[in-house]
Structures are given as C-alpha cells and as structure tokens.
Amino acid sequence: MARGFWRERVLPRLNHRALAGADASAWRAPVCAGAVGTVLDIGFGSGPDLPFYGDAVTRVLAAEPSDVAWRLAAERVVTFGRPVERVSLDAADLAGMPDEAVDTAVSAWSMCTVPDLVGALVEVRRVLRPGGELRFVEHARSPDPRVARAQDRVQPVWGRVAGGCHVDRDLVGMLDAAGYDVTVARAVSVAGGPARPWSWFVTGSARPR
Numbered sequence: 001m002a003r004g005f006w007r008e009r010v011l012p013r014l015n016h017r018a019l020a021g022a023d024a025s026a027w028r029a030p031v032c033a034g035a036v037g038t039v040l041d042i043g044f045g046s047g048p049d050l051p052f053y054g055d056a057v058t059r060v061l062a063a064e065p066s067d068v069a070w071r072l073a074a075e076r077v078v079t080f081g082r083p084v085e086r087v088s089l090d091a092a093d094l095a096g097m098p099d100e101a102v103d104t105a106v107s108a109w110s111m112c113t114v115p116d117l118v119g120a121l122v123e124v125r126r127v128l129r130p131g132g133e134l135r136f137v138e139h140a141r142s143p144d145p146r147v148a149r150a151q152d153r154v155q156p157v158w159g160r161v162a163g164g165c166h167v168d169r170d171l172v173g174m175l176d177a178a179g180y181d182v183t184v185a186r187a188v189s190v191a192g193g194p195a196r197p198w199s200w201f202v203t204g205s206a207r208p209r
Contacts, residue, residue: 043110
C-alpha cells in the first residue's frame with residue numbers, strides 16, 4: 001500500500017515540479033520544438049511538454065497512467081489552447097488508436113519507466129504515419145563500463161523509488177530492435193559528472209524502417 005501511495009499520489013506531484021525546472025526544460029525544448037501535426041505525448045504527466053510545442057502542432061494525444069498527473073495538467077492544457085486528449089494509460093496499449101494516426105511521438109524521460117519498452121515502441125511505430133518520427137530525451141545505459149556497473153547496482157532500488165525508471169537500458173539498441181532507424185543528436189553525462197549512474201542522457205529521433 002505504501003509503495004502504491006508513493007507512486008500514485010506523491011511521485012506525480014514531485015514530477016510536476018521537478019520536470020518543469022530550467023535544467024529539464026533546456027533538454028525538453030529542442031525535442032518538442034521539432035514536433036508537428038498530431039502528437040502522441042508518451043508519459044504526458046502534468047503536461048510539461050505543452051509550452052514547448054510550436055504552432056505546427058495541432059493536437060496532442062496523451063498517454064498517461066496517473067489520474068493525479070492528468071488533473072495537475074489542467075492549467076497547462078487550458079493555456080495550450082489546442083485540443084489535448086487522454087487516449088491511453090500506457091504507451092504499450094494503444095489498441096484504441098488506429099494505424100497511422102499521429103505525425104510525431106514525443107517522450108521526455110518517460111520511455112525509461114515503460115516495463116515492456118520494445119512492445120511499446122512497436123505500438124508507437126504502428127500509430128505513426130509514414131514519414132513520422134519519435135523524438136526523445138531519456139535516461140540510458142552509459143558506454144562507460146564503470147558507470148554501467150553502477151547503474152546495474154542502483155537499478156533495483158532506483159526503479160522502486162523513481163516510478164519504474166530504468167537507468168540501465170540500451171535505449172538505442174531497443175529502438176533498433178523495435179524497427180526504428182535512430183539518429184542520436186546528443187549523448188552526454190549530466191547532473192554531477194560521469195560517476196553518477198542516473199546522469200547519462202540520450203536525445204534524438206527515430207523513424208520507423
């Protein structure tokens with residue numbers, strides 16, 4: 001019960017504040033700026049991506065499991081001024097969406113929390129229109145063996161505390177396995193240097209093959 005309360009009630013409120021900060025926004029802005037048309041926002045949360053979508057975005061479809069986060073998004077949704085619809089609780093279950101329904105998918109520190117990531121990526125690929133892309137900034141496994149070992153050590157505890165977040169995944173490899181061609185714009189250690197296991201970020205885009 002305590003873990004459920006933390007994940008369902010407390011963590012969405014912490015993310016509402018932390019993921020809207022200046023550091024996170026500096027990473028989020030270029031990812032969202034390239035979105036066009038109908039956007040599938042994976043792990044929509046309380047809507048921190050919305051202020052960074054340009055005029056080329058006409059509609060946002062939110063995949064978000066947390067009712068608390070969705071309620072916290074209300075003010076941002078109103079300010080956004082374009083249609084925002086909650087379509088799914090899980091990026092791995094987009095069964096209610098037709099094929100080729102979206103122009104862009106966006107994930108900012110959300111794919112790291114999806115249990116069956118490859119399965120979710122296959123679903124996202126299905127709903128992307130021809131020429132569409134998945135744009136992302138995510139935690140990923142460090143290429144530095146020392147950091148990777150530290151990531152393996154902390155993952156069991158970190159995952160429980162951080163809502164299922166994985167810092168130990170080979171994100172680019174998983175995108176490839178799900179049928180995407182990946183362009184990495186930037187891969188770098190942040191937030192205190194290479195010794196910190198949650199500090200490796202990868203940002204870029206992926207297009208279905």
